[in-house]
């Protein structure tokens with residue numbers, strides 16, 4: 001340890017110079033963060049370090065955002081208030097899905113249902129169909145339930161507080177904070193994965209995720225602009241939503257998981273992870289426990305130019321989505337027991353197994369499906385709970401990605 005000094009003490013000393021201009025809450029949060037530094041920094045690194053006042057970070061961040069904000073379909077031009085409907089729709093779609101994928105879906109939804117009232121009057125089937133391909137289908141169900149609740153209980157107008165928003169289906173703490181800040185200027189900081197990464201690096205948070213979430217939330221709040229009265233109805237200077245979006249943009253374009261572009265970062269002067277040269281090691285993460293591989297069989301049955309399908313149960317994984325008949329998906333399943341769960345169809349003497357398997361990774365487990373095919377005569381009836389649909393109109397069905405792969409494989413030559 002020769003030549004090393006505890007970073008925490010020197011950093012504290014440097015930053016004390018700026019205590020008089022720091023807001024009290026921000027200062028407390030920083031102290032909390034400093035207590036979590038467990039590493040050390042070399043003396044030369046500290047000597048070179050130019051420490052920016054923590055109080056300056058919100059302004060630096062907003063200045064950077066004003067120059068570099070991303071143009072996104074749900075974002076209004078600078079200085080205009082965001083539409084709560086667009087913010088909500090985009091935030092639900094962006095959960096577990098990237099901006100590039102979400103863009104066209106967002107535009108499609110907006111063209112079909114321009115406001116929450118229109119969406120609240122749509123059928124769940126239509127919403128699921130429009131959502132097909134975006135994955136994590138419980139979001140679509142909640143989206144619809146939320147629109148119905150806003151229409152029925154709030155006259156088609158979103159509540160403008162975090163508490164009110166959280167009472168709606170499918171709106172958790174993050175989404176409520178995002179809508180409250182971005183659409184209503186409430187002084188709150190939503191913390192998504194991008195913001196977690198920026199904050200954990202900036203303050204070198206040593207606690208692993210997910211345990212670090214409350215601490216990161218508190219530290220992220222120190223990056224909000226200084227205005228206390230910033231609701232939409234009040235202070236026009238409100239920039240809580242811009243602070244949040246600035247951090248989101250920074251995490252997505254500069255403070256990336258690999259090779260962050262620190263030279264372009266407005267907060268690089270006092271980013272502890274950067275000073276240590278350990279950017280990519282934050283956020284700290286507990287080792288992953290991945291689910292066991294599950295196996296099953298899928299049965300692609302054609303009757304002329306029609307395909308046999310059914311709807312999955314309303315509750316659970318891929319709830320209500322369309323699928324071809326299949327077996328259970330189990331870790332200890334062999335081919336024979338999966339094949340025994342084939343649908344009972346007159347005219348099918350034997351199933352032909354297609355070469356290879358379809359693989360798909362769900363959040364909690366990877367899946368491997370063997371695909372069996374068969375054709376039945378024109379008059380064959382669909383077993384109970386199943387139906388025939390023309391292959392040409394499969395695009396109108398709420399097909400999850402895994403089933404698209406299965407059908408393409410089963411119908412392929």
Ligand code: SF4
Nearest residue numbers: 201255262265268271
């Ligand atoms: S300096 Fe680098 S690691 Fe630190 S917040 Fe900026 S981009 Fe991220």
